[in-house]
Amino acid sequence: MTELTDGRGILYPTKLPSFHRERAEEGIDAWIRWFWVPRWELPPGRTSRQRVLPFPASNLVVQSDGVKLHGPTTGTSHQDLRGRGWAVGASLRPAGIASLHADPHGIKNSEIAFDAPELHTTVTAAMGKGKDTNGLEHAIVAFTEWAAERFQAADANAMLANEMENLISSDRTIVRVDQVATHLGISIRAVQRLARRYVGLPPLAIIRRYRLQEAALRLRQDPSLNIAHVSAELGYADHAHLAADFRKVLGLAPSAYRSDSRDI
Known part of the structure; x- marks a missing residue:
């Protein structure tokens, strides 16, 4: 871990x-x-x-x-x-x-x-x-x-929600909700219900949070990494989609975050 x-x-x-x-x-x-x-x-x-x-x-x-x-x-x-x-x-x-x-x-x-x-x-x-x-x-x-x-013993749905978390957090190829549904053997709607009840966020937001964390970590640790390459490895369609997620959640572009983290 x-x-x-x-x-x-x-x-x-x-x-x-x-x-x-x-x-x-x-x-x-x-x-x-x-x-x-x-x-x-x-x-x-x-x-x-x-x-x-x-x-x-x-x-x-x-x-x-x-x-x-x-x-x-x-x-x-x-x-x-x-x-x-x-x-x-x-x-x-x-x-x-x-x-x-x-x-x-x-x-x-x-x-x-x-x-x-x-x-x-x-x-x-x-x-x-x-x-x-x-x-x-x-x-x-x-x-x-x-x-x-x-804590109370977890029921079957709670354990399935734990499995969902494990899958999304550990498999960087998971970028869509239908992929989660397929891996768990349930419907997309069932994934959405699990995410709301046991996490409190939409499943796509959970996926994107883990991918953004990974992107921020990699950009911070390796200044030589090409941002477009990071975008592709984490399942984004292109650099622009990763940049849009960065701005929406972090409030700044990937390049600006990398520059800020070096200056501290």
Whole structure:
């Protein structure tokens, strides 16, 4: 799972003070894809804006001031970091968000308070141990133990939605919804229902999000790559279609993003 280490989804990783992703252990991995833990300590008066192109998923996030459920997003998002802080988040799989909320589409582009006092107490105590890895590991263990008790067994539709996510995220040749339907052995309409109920986004938006993440990663990591070549490899009809997606979601052209990421 290269997403754990390659910074996929983080648009300007060199600006991130400290960030860790860790795969969810077997037993809860039907509900949680991975845990992610940023930490920061900035000088007084300084702000660090973190821009991300989020994975097409919801996240359950613990911070010092409480627990929040973040719904899926339709574009980029950002957070302005100041002072000292941390967060411990769980990237929820389709079966995971289904166990916590009946309508992820209804919390699209928003966040809501989530009642989990035990989770907040144990994770906060672990993160209070300091900057060492030990505190981070204890926080993830505490989150894992809470999840094992809290989440409900996934039904057949939830597991099919997980399979849909696996397919789209891992197979870059998937560029159309009918391809997903064929692989899963269901109708296009059934794919659309799965995506809305278990992700909260249209299936084509999920596909394009993963392809855009891949494009951003490759353009950032290899300045010599031809943008048209990247477009073709990721299933876009041509350079113009990739550029249009970039502008719509990221607000800038691929060439401008590559230039920005080099200047940071």
